[in-house]
Amino acid sequence: MKKLLLVSAVGLALSGCGGGSGGGNNDNNGGSVTPPVTEPAVASVAGSIEKINGNEITVNGRSFTVESVKFNNTTLPNFTFKQNMTNMMVQVNTAEKASSATVTLEPTMAGLVTYRNGTSFAVNGITLDFAALSDDIDVGDWVFVSSLPTANAGYKVLSVVEIDVEHEYPELEDHYEIEGRIASIEPGTQMFVLGSNIDVYYGDAVSLPAKGLKVGQWVEVEGRNAVDHFAATEVELDGYDIDDAFENSDIEGIVTSVENLHTGEPSFSLNYRGSFATDSSTCYRLDDSSRCDSNLMKNLKQGVEVEVTSKYVAGQRIASIVEFDQPDWDDNDNIWQGNEFECEGIANYDANTETFTMPYCENGADQPIANKTVVIDTQTRFEGVSQQYLDGRRVEVEGVIINGQNIAREVELDN
Incomplete structure (x- = not known):
């Protein structure tokens, strides 16, 4: 199959981001390196809080002086970031350090703790686990839970922060x-x-x-x-690519699928929340590096942590910078392996279920898989064939396995 046969040739086929070449560095084994990229202006930064220093927070390596804090479209008066709030997910309205920066809290869950036993707890009836769960958090407390996705679409908890809804923020008491x-x-x-x-x-x-x-x-x-x-x-x-809400944004997260890596202009999804295309000007670089290195494209794979700077062009979100982070979370290794799949052959499409079966499929480890049913979802892209006329057509499919389901990310007519 095309990707499986050609992915090993990526390092040989690629040219530098935006042109140019260099003598390489310790990370790219002599690959194409460009001069420092001009940092694009971005309107918002979304990620976890890395550092708190008084009324200043650091998100995605950028520092912001906090003027106001919002949650659920409501300003929280006198909200103060405390040291135990690191790893909270937030969105900041500007990429520049400014006295007027507004921070919007972006938890995965908000509500009451309904169960607690050691590191296991439940919020809104949903059971989770967090090794660093504070001893002060107990049943009946109202909390923000921030998380990243796991390979089976579960929740990797990053932080659990208690909020005083009895005295400080009573307007949140009945919000779940x-x-x-x-x-x-x-x-x-x-x-x-x-x-x-x-x-x-x-x-x-x-x-x-x-x-x-x-x-x-x-x-x-x-x-x-x-x-x-x-x-x-x-x-x-609340997806990244439903409109221009994340216009010119810098987003941190987990790569949850990759397609067309062999073409030199792959597409990928982030946090299951939206898809990003790339083009010949997309810059790939290491954490805290200002230089683009096209050889780093081969590191774009499921489970990798990245920061993506993007722009919204003609209804499509284009990644202008993909920055590979040093892992913040220490248990991502190997859990994503084998969670991508490819199929080829004639599709047998069922319009009622928006699924189709294929004669042959294999996982990301090049192993044949028994499940040959493919699910079409809102992020599935079609090339050379439309969903309406899929039945009976010979196609190639790339996708991601989520909780046992084969979810199509790209369906391409096989000529």
Whole structure:
């Protein structure tokens, strides 16, 4: 198959980002290196808090003086970042150090702790584990939980921060939310599965996406815990590539799929929340390096931590800089291996389920897999063939295995 046969030739075929060459460095074994890239201006920075110093926070290596803090479109008066709030996920409205910087808190979950046993705990009825969970956090406390995705669409907890909703922020006391990728939808029962196993009932939601719910959407869900499920009152799209909300942004996260690496202009998804294309000007560089190195493209793979600076062009998010971070989290090694797949042959398409079966599929370790059913979701791209006319066409498929499902990321007509 094309990617499997040609990926080993990437280092030989690529030219430098934006042209130019150099003598290499200790990291690229003599690859193409360009002069320092001109740092693009970005309107927002999204990532985890690395450092807190008074009213200054550091996110994605950039320092910001905090003027105001928001959550759920509401300003939190007198909110102060404390040392135990490192690793909280936030979005900052400017890439420049400025006295007017507004920080929006972006937790994965917000609500009450409903269970605690050692490092295991539950928020909104969802059980999680966090080795650094503070002894001060107990059942009944209201918390922000920040996380990154895991290979099975679960949650790798980065921080758990208690918020005083009794005295300081009573407006949050009855606010509960979770976010994640929609894995499946059952219209008959008005339920969908979020992440790997969170059941959400949306039948009483007063607000839903205008074009409906679809598998693969990244959504933010407000509601309440209803014992065996989460009852949604609002469901809102929150992906990186749904519009220009993340215009000229710098986003930190985990690469969750990669396609077309052999072409020199791959596409990839980040945090399951959205897709990024690349072009001939995309700069690949190491953490804290200002130099582009095209050979680093081969490091773009599932499970790698990156910071992506992007722009929104003609309805597509283009990565202008892909910066490979030193791992912040020490348990990512090997858990993503084998979670990509490829298929080839004639597709047997079922329009009712938006799935199709293929005669042959293999995983990222070049091993044949028994599951030959492929799921189309909102991030699936089609090249040379449309979904409507997929049945009976000979195609090649690249995708990612999420919680046992083969999710198509690119379907290309096989000429």
